Amino acid sequence: MRAKLLMLPVMMLAGQAGAQMPSLTPDQEKALAKEIGERVATDKVNCIRQSPLLKLTVISDDVLVYRAGGKRFVSRTIGTCHGLMKGGKPIIGIDKPRICAGDMIVVEDLASGIRTGTCAMGGFATYDRPEKADKPD
Template sequence: MRFFFPLAALALTAGCVATPQETAREQARQDRDLARLDRDLRGWSPGRPQTCVQTRNANVRIYGDTLVYDDGGRRYLTKTGGGCFGLQRDDIIVTQSFMSQMCRGDIVRTVDRTAGFPSGACSFGDFVPYTKNGR
């Protein structure tokens, strides 16, 4: 009976190790997200990072742990601190803002579209504004 607990712990953690196939799938997903982000920002020039932005009426695009808010004239790229696992599954993004803007450090939560349960939480990084070349 003395060996039960260490063996049980080992058995439980064995399922947490990614297989080579899972690692390869995750890397392929990250590569696809990066390629989509590069393609969608082609023709746009980055500006100086900002701590806060107004994103009222902006559409959001998700590229792994990176979010891009597009208000029509400008795009704002922010990298999350990780932990928003639902972003890859197209879960609902929930933000809470006490002013009319979003800021670095604000919490982003994800909620499963079907069941409605929380699926992750992370925070915004700096917001890098992108403007269309030629504007």
């Protein structure tokens, strides 16, 4: 049963992205499941608020997880951001108050400063702790 629950975020991402998107490796699936933990999918949003407290975890060249407090926002990019898994720095307009689906990401190699890839943000699947997900607004 637990294995099925851990695969749920991966299956949801696959459904959002369509069959042409690359699948995650077993290690990437584990990393995604670790990021989401026991959280449940609560919503799909097009934008999330930029904040110094917003932390990014790169799962693959096309799956990103943003953490804000107890919430997780999972996005599958539109296209593949080559270089993210090799430690490239994702550059998204930092002067904007929000990160939205369709925003361009440029990946820059930290050592050379060379751009290694570009892609666009996808929408965000929101995951929250079960006790918060059950409470009405």
